[in-house]
Amino acid sequence: xxxxxxxxxxxxxxxxxxxxxxxxxxxxxxxxxxxxxxxxxxxxxxxxxxxxxxxxxxxxxxxxxxxxxxxxxxxxxxxxxxxxxxxxxxxxxxxxxxxxxxxxxxxxxxxxxxxxxxxxxxxxxxxxxxxxxxxxxxxxxxxxxxxxxxxxxxxxxxxxxxxxxxxxxxxxxxxxxxxxxxxxxxxxxxxxxxxxxxxxxxxxxxxxxxxxxxxxxxxxxxxxxxxxxxxxxxxxxxxxxxxxxxxxxxxxxxxxxxxxxxxxxxxxxxxxxxxxxxxxxxxxxxxxxxxxxxxxxxxxxxxxxxxxxxxxxxxxxxxxxxxxxxx
Amino acid sequence: xxxxxxxxxxxxxxxxxxxxxxxxxxxxxxxxxxxxxxxxxxxxxxxxxxxxxxxxxxxxxxxxxxxxxxxxxxxxxxxxxxxxxxxxxxxxxxxxxxxxxxxxxxxxxxxxxxxxxxxxxxxxxxxxxxxxxxxxxxxxxxxxxxxxxxxxxxxxxxxxxxxxxxxxxxxxxxxxxxxxxxxxxxxxxxxxxxxxxxxxxxxxxxxxxxxxxxxxxxxxxxxxxxxxxxxxxxxxxxxxxxxxxxxxxxxxxxxxxxxxxxxxxxxxxxxxxxxxxxxxxxxxxxxxxxxxxxxxxxxxxxxxxxxxxxxxxxxxxxxxxxxxxxxxxxx
Numbered sequence: 001x002x003x004x005x006x007x008x009x010x011x012x013x014x015x016x017x018x019x020x021x022x023x024x025x026x027x028x029x030x031x032x033x034x035x036x037x038x039x040x041x042x043x044x045x046x047x048x049x050x051x052x053x054x055x056x057x058x059x060x061x062x063x064x065x066x067x068x069x070x071x072x073x074x075x076x077x078x079x080x081x082x083x084x085x086x087x088x089x090x091x092x093x094x095x096x097x098x099x100x101x102x103x104x105x106x107x108x109x110x111x112x113x114x115x116x117x118x119x120x121x122x123x124x125x126x127x128x129x130x131x132x133x134x135x136x137x138x139x140x141x142x143x144x145x146x147x148x149x150x151x152x153x154x155x156x157x158x159x160x161x162x163x164x165x166x167x168x169x170x171x172x173x174x175x176x177x178x179x180x181x182x183x184x185x186x187x188x189x190x191x192x193x194x195x196x197x198x199x200x201x202x203x204x205x206x207x208x209x210x211x212x213x214x215x216x217x218x219x220x221x222x223x224x225x226x227x228x229x230x231x232x233x234x235x236x237x238x239x240x241x242x243x244x245x246x247x248x249x250x251x252x253x254x255x256x257x258x259x260x261x262x263x264x265x266x267x268x269x270x271x272x273x274x275x276x277x278x279x280x281x282x283x284x285x286x287x288x289x290x291x292x293x294x295x296x297x298x299x300x301x302x303x304x305x306x307x308x309x310x311x312x313x314x315x316x317x318x319x320x321x322x323x324x325x326x327x
Numbered sequence: 328x329x330x331x332x333x334x335x336x337x338x339x340x341x342x343x344x345x346x347x348x349x350x351x352x353x354x355x356x357x358x359x360x361x362x363x364x365x366x367x368x369x370x371x372x373x374x375x376x377x378x379x380x381x382x383x384x385x386x387x388x389x390x391x392x393x394x395x396x397x398x399x400x401x402x403x404x405x406x407x408x409x410x411x412x413x414x415x416x417x418x419x420x421x422x423x424x425x426x427x428x429x430x431x432x433x434x435x436x437x438x439x440x441x442x443x444x445x446x447x448x449x450x451x452x453x454x455x456x457x458x459x460x461x462x463x464x465x466x467x468x469x470x471x472x473x474x475x476x477x478x479x480x481x482x483x484x485x486x487x488x489x490x491x492x493x494x495x496x497x498x499x500x501x502x503x504x505x506x507x508x509x510x511x512x513x514x515x516x517x518x519x520x521x522x523x524x525x526x527x528x529x530x531x532x533x534x535x536x537x538x539x540x541x542x543x544x545x546x547x548x549x550x551x552x553x554x555x556x557x558x559x560x561x562x563x564x565x566x567x568x569x570x571x572x573x574x575x576x577x578x579x580x581x582x583x584x585x586x587x588x589x590x591x592x593x594x595x596x597x598x599x600x601x602x603x604x605x606x607x608x609x610x611x612x613x614x615x616x617x618x619x620x621x622x623x624x625x626x627x628x629x630x631x632x633x634x635x636x637x638x639x640x641x642x643x644x645x646x647x648x649x650x651x652x653x654x655x656x657x658x
Contacts, residue, residue, distance in 0.1 A: 060406060092439035102405065102434060104442045109405055112429045120395050121430060124402020124410075131358050131385065131408040138402075154392040158399060161390060313474045315435050315443040315498040317526050319573045324474070325608065326526045326575040 001054055001216040003209070005275045011053060011208055012270055015263045016281070017288050018045040018069045021077070024292035025084075029243055036084040036097050041068040043238035046262035047171045048141065049073070050211025051231075054219045055139055060129075062109040062122045062140040064171060065099055066237070070141065074106040077295040087302035094305035095312060109138070116146035119155035119168070126164035126228075137222045138166040139215065145176040147190045156230065160198040163227035167218040170230070171205065173237040178245060191232045198228050205235030206262040235262070334485075334515035342488035342516050343373050343449075343505065347411065349520075350495040351381050354409060357495055358385040361396060361413030361449075370415055371451070371510055397423030397448070401430045404446040404500070411495060417450035417466045417504060424469070431500035432475030443498045447491070453508035453544055454594055454626075454642045459633040463507070465543065465595040470502055471572045471604065477501045477525060478571040482546035484514040486569055489523025497525055506544035528575040530582065534562035537652050538582040540605050541592040542571055545624075545643070549592050552648035563590075563652060571601055579605060580613050587618040590651045592643065597625035619658040622651040 003011070022042045029038050041048065048069025055061065063070035071080050075091065083090035083098030091101040102110020109125050111118040122140035129136045146152055147170060159166050170190050174181050187193055191200035199221070203214045211233050218229035236257035240247045270276045311321045318327045337345070351357045358381075359374060365388045368375035378386040389396060393414055400410040414420055420427070427448065435443040454463045470476050477499050481487040487505070494501040531546060532553050541549035546567045553563035564582045568574055583589050589609055591602030606621040624643050632638055 090439075092437055095439075096437040100437060102438045102442065103440055104405075104438070105440050109402065110434050110437045110442075112425075112433065114425055114429050117398065117425055117430060120398020120426065121402035121405070123395065124399030124404075125406045126402075127399050127410075128403035128406035128408035131403060131410075132356060132406070136406075151394055151398070154390070154395045155398065157390055158392065158395040162387075312436055314477070314573065315441065317477070317499065317573055321474075323576075323608065323611070324573065326573050326577075 001213055008270055008275050011049060012266055012276060013284055014049045014069070014073060015045050015208060015266055016285055017072055018049060019263050020285055020288040021072055021292050022068060024289060024296065028296055034084055035086050036099065038243045039065050039099070039241065040237065040239035040243065041066045043257065043262070044171055044173055044205060044235040045069060046208035046266070047169065047205045047211055047233040047235055050208040051139055051141070051169045051215040053212035054216035055137070058107065059136050060107050060109055060125045060138040062111065062118050062125065062138060064141040064143050064146070066143060066171065067141040070108065071098065071101070074108050075103065077291060078298045081295040081299040082302050085299040085302065086304070087299055088305040088309070089302050093309040095309060116142065116149035116151035119146065119151045120158065122166055122168070123155045123159040123164055126159065126166035127162065129165055135223055136165070137219050139169065139219065140166060141169050141171055144170060144172045144174065144181045144190060147193050148176070148184055152193070153196070156194055156196040156198060156228070159228040160196045163225065165222035166228045167215060167222055168228065168230045169215065170232040171235055172232055173235050175237065175241070175249065177241040178248065189232060191230055194230050198230055200230045200232070202232045202234065205233030206260045206265055208262060208266050333518045335518055336513050337484045337516040338511050338513045339484050339487050340371065340373055340510040342484040343491060344375060346488040346491035347374060347377060348380065350492055351377070351385060356407065356409045357411060358408065359411045359413070360387045360389055362391055362415055363388055364413050369413065371507060393419050393422035394426065397426030398430070400446040400448065401426050401434070401444055404444045405434060405442060409445050409495060411447045411449060414448055414450040416462045417452040418461045418464050420450055420466055420469070423448070427470065427476060427500070427502065428473050432473045435499065436475065444500045445498045447494045447501045447503050449503045449505060451505045451507040452594070453506040454631055455508050455638065457633065457635065457638065460630045463631055465593065467504065467542065467571045468595055468600045471601065475500065476572065478504065479525060479569065480504045480543035480571055481569060482543060482567055484512065484516050486523050488516055489521055490525065490569060493522040493525050496522065501525070504543060509544050509547065512547070523569070526570045526573055526575050528566055528568040528578040530564060530578055531567045532563065532565040534564035534586070536562045536586055537564070537588040537590060537655060538566060538579065538586045539563045539590045539592060539648065539652065540566045540568065540579055542568055542601055543594065545592040545594055548643070548645050549648055552645040552652065555645060556649055556652055561652060561656065576608050576612070580609065583609050583613045584616045587616055588655050589617065590622045590624065590648065590655055592624040592648050594643065595625060596628045597623045598628050600625055619655045622655045624648050624651045
């Protein structure tokens with residue numbers, strides 16, 4: 001896709017936004033804890049950021065547990081952090097975790113704690129666009145773990161048979177919780193698990209532009225009525241699955257991936273191309289870190305939700321929540 | 328709707344078909360899909376003719392994957408469409424139940440901006456046709472313990488139509504259970520436009536001696552039992568909750584306060600079932616009105632058997648309800 005200098009600067013800013021935010025999360029978590037257990041996206045920022053580049057504001061994004069970029073690019077940071085703390089200014093006033101938040105206003109489809117269950121829901125969001133006759137595209141992210149679920153196959157088959165406007169982006173970070181992906185699937189490329197008659201593409205998930213280009217082609221295809229695409233972005237997470245899990249992966253493997261750090265790759269490229277300079281990067285990082293600090297301060301000062309927030313179960317029927325019957 | 332409004336005689340099958348047709352005409356966001364619902368018109372011909380009227384964009388067949396049916400219904404409902412999805416046999420609901428239990432039921436709670444999941448899942452249950460273990464189970468209790476779901480089990484053609492129309496218009500996810508043994512049951516259905524509100528129990532037969540709370544297909548069985556008992560001088564009041572969850576208990580409590588005797592009836596196994604919850608609610612709120620132990624009519628705690636004689640043992644009839652009523656009165 002065509003990107004001018006200001007687009008590229010914006011993309012680098014988004015990468016730095018996710019990077020500084022995720023680093024700040026770890027700092028706070030290690031210092032004083034956070035109610036929502038961090039599942040860090042450090043190392044795989046370019047997938048979420050890159051795939052969002054060709055999307056329009058009205059398009060529907062469906063993050064996986066680890067696609068923090070989608071949250072940060074769509075929702076206010078203070079609301080996100082309040083969501084991590086379960087305070088009243090969170091996305092659902094503390095009823096749910098930030099991990100699974102959904103918002104029609106921000107175009108984020110809500111998800112659940114069931115890995116992969118959002119894939120058929122994503123196909124459904126695209127089906128909804130077809131029925132409603134709008135031209136929104138749904139971009140749905142999944143981890144490598146989700147490709148092992150039946151949901152992956154039923155969703156891809158359904159979306160392909162119905163030629164739905166949806167793009168599936170696998171963030172293959174090569175580890176399903178504490179297990180290497182090669183122990184769990186018998187293919188080298190996760191796209192080989194698909195074969196549902198839909199186009200697939202493998203990209204370097206450390207290169208934000210490569211991700212953006214592949215997604216752009218896929219989004220155009222979806223918007224033009226030519227159906228779904230499956231993209232596999234090969235990447236790596238720098239942290240364990242969750243922060244409570246001890247790191248037991250091979251250090252050499254981690255160091256090798258860090259040599260191809262997605263934020264460094266793109267910032268070096270833009271410095272070489274004179275789009276930004278080191279001072280801009282430093283200043284931007286500092287500003288973003290201050291934003292994160294403010295957001296965490298806001299959430300830490302925020303009140304816990306009132307009890308009445310709990311009683312938000314049926315939209316159309318007033319019930320006695322203690323008895324579980326109609327009032 | 329007035330009681331003397333002009334009515335036509337329709338079967339349950341026809342009333343469901345009319346409800347779908349009218350709601351799809353009324354609201355372009357409503358669409359129907361599932362396995363063999365379009366070209367074939369549904370396994371039991373419920374959706375016959377709808378493909379012809381609405382076209383394949385709004386009435387279509389799907390791959391055999393209930394996870395896709397459940398998941399896509401949730402996703403499309405979350406973005407503003409109003410899906411009606413058929414899961415065929417209710418026994419297949421567990422395949423879609425991750426989406427019903429963990430997704431549909433919880434997104435209104437999960438979202439902060441009043442977004443809800445206005446989907447309807449239609450599925451059929453009903454015993455007595457030799458379909459065996461996996462094609463007739465009555466699944467209401469599987470889902471009753473899930474806050475966020477609405478479970479509807481109509482009993483008459485009028486209610487099937489009115490409740491389905493209301494379910495389509497409702498903003499919460501509805502599991503709409505159809506008794507496949509009663510698709511040919513006929514009865515009066517108003518010719519004028521109407522809906523039957525969800526979450527409102529109805530007294531289907533007034534009586535002063537015993538309250539019988541029955542759901543789904545068992546309502547008609549209970550009415551049959553009530554007629555037989557009337558000949559013996561026992562007048563049953565039959566209450567049909569229609570929406571199993573969230574339950575409107577008020578008419579049940581009022582009835583028990585009048586009759587002082589409660590019998591509950593369902594097709595599913597008695598243990599852990601709907602009737603047990605009704606009994607508990609009545610004991611909570613009307614215990615001192617009860618003159619007798621609550622009697623529960625339901626299946627034994629076994630799967631639905633295949634052999635004809637075993638199925639007869641499993642399936643509860645008017646005789647069983649009559650015995651329960653007499654047992655309760657004689658205690």
